[in-house]
Amino acid sequence: MQIRQVRLDGPGVRGTQVSGAVLRDLLAVLIEGSQRALRIRTQGRSTAPGAMPAWIVAASDISVQIIEGSTILRIEGPSLLEAAPDEFRQAQLFPEVDVARPAIDYLIDSLEAALGSEDQSALYDGQLLKVFGRLGSVFAKGVDHLAFDRSNGAAHRPLRITPGDLRQIRELERKIPGPQYVMVAGKLDTIRHSDRTFVLDLGEGREPIKGLADHCEDLQNFWGEHVVVAGTAHFTASGAIQRIEAEAPIRAASERDLSLFAVVPTPIARPMVALELRRPQGPRSGLNAVFGKWPGEETDEQIKEALDLLS
Numbered sequence: 001m002q003i004r005q006v007r008l009d010g011p012g013v014r015g016t017q018v019s020g021a022v023l024r025d026l027l028a029v030l031i032e033g034s035q036r037a038l039r040i041r042t043q044g045r046s047t048a049p050g051a052m053p054a055w056i057v058a059a060s061d062i063s064v065q066i067i068e069g070s071t072i073l074r075i076e077g078p079s080l081l082e083a084a085p086d087e088f089r090q091a092q093l094f095p096e097v098d099v100a101r102p103a104i105d106y107l108i109d110s111l112e113a114a115l116g117s118e119d120q121s122a123l124y125d126g127q128l129l130k131v132f133g134r135l136g137s138v139f140a141k142g143v144d145h146l147a148f149d150r151s152n153g154a155a156h157r158p159l160r161i162t163p164g165d166l167r168q169i170r171e172l173e174r175k176i177p178g179p180q181y182v183m184v185a186g187k188l189d190t191i192r193h194s195d196r197t198f199v200l201d202l203g204e205g206r207e208p209i210k211g212l213a214d215h216c217e218d219l220q221n222f223w224g225e226h227v228v229v230a231g232t233a234h235f236t237a238s239g240a241i242q243r244i245e246a247e248a249p250i251r252a253a254s255e256r257d258l259s260l261f262a263v264v265p266t267p268i269a270r271p272m273v274a275l276e277l278r279r280p281q282g283p284r285s286g287l288n289a290v291f292g293k294w295p296g297e298e299t300d301e302q303i304k305e306a307l308d309l310l311s
Contacts, residue, residue, distance in 0.1 A: 001082070002102040005149040006030070006073040007158070012142015013071040025137045026146075027064065030075070034060040034103040036128045037110040038080075041096045043197055044210040044243030045234070046128040053195065055084035059103040077102040094192075108148045112159050114169055122210075122242050125234065129173040132166070139163040175237040177267035182233040184209065184244060185253045185261035188222045200229060200244070202262055209264070211244040219250060226253040233265045241265050 006026070012019060035056050036046035062077040081088045081099040088099040097106070106123075111132055113121040124132075135146070139162075147158040189208065190199035198219060200209045211229055213219050231247040241264060253261075298306075 001076050002079055002105075004075045004077075004102065004104050004108075005067075005158075006075060007147040007149070008071045008073070008143050009147075010139075010142050010144035015069060015071065016066045018066065018071060019141055022138055022141045022143060023064075025134065025141070026073075027062075029131055029134050029138070030104060030107065031060055031062065033107040033111075033128065033131045034062075036131060037106040037123070038097070038103045040110070040123065040125060040128060041106055042094060043195055043212060044122065045212065045245075046125050046131075048214075055087040056103075059083035062104065075104060077104060105150055108150055108159055111148070111161065114172055115159075115161065115165055122236060122240075125236075125242065126173050126176045129169050129176075132169050133173070135161065136163065136166050139166070172237050177235045177239055177269065179232045179234050180265075180268055181231070181247075182244065182265040183228060183230045183261045184233075184263070184265060185226065185228045185257045188219075188225055188227050188250070191219055191223050193220070200227075202264065206264055209241055209244060211246055213246040213250065222250055222252065226258060227251060228253045228257050228261060235267050239267050 008018065008022070008026075012022065035052055038056055038059060039048075039052075040046040059078065059080050061083070062075050065074040065076070066072070067074050077083075079100050079102055080094075080097060083103075088094060110123040110128060113123040114129060114132060138146070145160055145162045147160045149158040184200060184202070186200040186202040186209070188198055189201040192198070196213050196219065198211045198213060200211055202209065211231075227250050229244055229246050229250055232245045234242045234245070236242050244265075
């Protein structure tokens with residue numbers, strides 16, 4: 001079992017006395033956030049239709065103790081390997097995670113990436129950011145800040161989050177482009193049967209693309225082959241591709257397919273962020289640059305004469 005700590009500070013907490021509503025809201029974020037953060041690491045998405053996979057539920061199961069004389073929550077949970085040995089025994093199939101770490105570590109990693117404005121990070125998506133945003137209900141109940149410690153008390157700087165950080169998270173959520181339909185050609189390099197994920201290698205030093213093939217039964221028939229994947233692309237806040245969810249049967253790629261579709265998809269439309277549209281006006285910019293000025297070099301008499309001719 002692994003031990004992590006979460007410290008609560010503020011007028012709403014006193015020693016070991018913590019409001020039941022605060023604990024309820026905080027633990028809901030810790031459990032659901034851990035599940036979604038682990039899922040986005042392994043599948044490239046934090047949520048999907050249907051029930052959460054049993055191994056993710058087992059990995060995010062925690063017990064909580066308030067350390068005597070403080071408002072520090074002692075979070076105890078299994079490592080990924082302890083929680084789901086059948087799933088993670090072949091650790092090489094899960095290069096995205098360290099199977100010796102607990103699920104809550106991946107929540108903290110994703111939260112840290114979001115607070116660091118790592119726009120290209122694939123550690124969060126819009127749904128996971130919404131879960132982080134629910135920490136607002138904790139802050140609304142008299143908590144000034146939270147500190148997440150992954151080191152079990154060792155010399156390590158905890159991740160500190162305040163109510164002001166939630167504004168940054170909401171802004172980041174608004175920057176994420178919407179999904180779009182794409183076709184991509186590449187080599188089917190890795191297939192993981194347990195969750196039907198795959199990796200598409202586009203070659204030429206380009207980043208491989210993670211994909212999901214929930215409805216493709218013959219995926220294994222194309223392992224190591226060049227294929228065309230058609231489906232929905234999802235993007236990070238910077239517009240980098242996060243994953244492709246295959247919607248049509250995967251098929252073998254022709255030379256023409258490779259010449260046309262072996263490119264990394266980019267979002268066609270980007271969300272408009274209000275702050276980016278605002279431009280401060282100075283004495284020589286905006287309306288001030290043209291107010292009271294005629295856009296040409298003609299004198300008033302010349303303008304009057306031209307208007308008389310037109311009338």
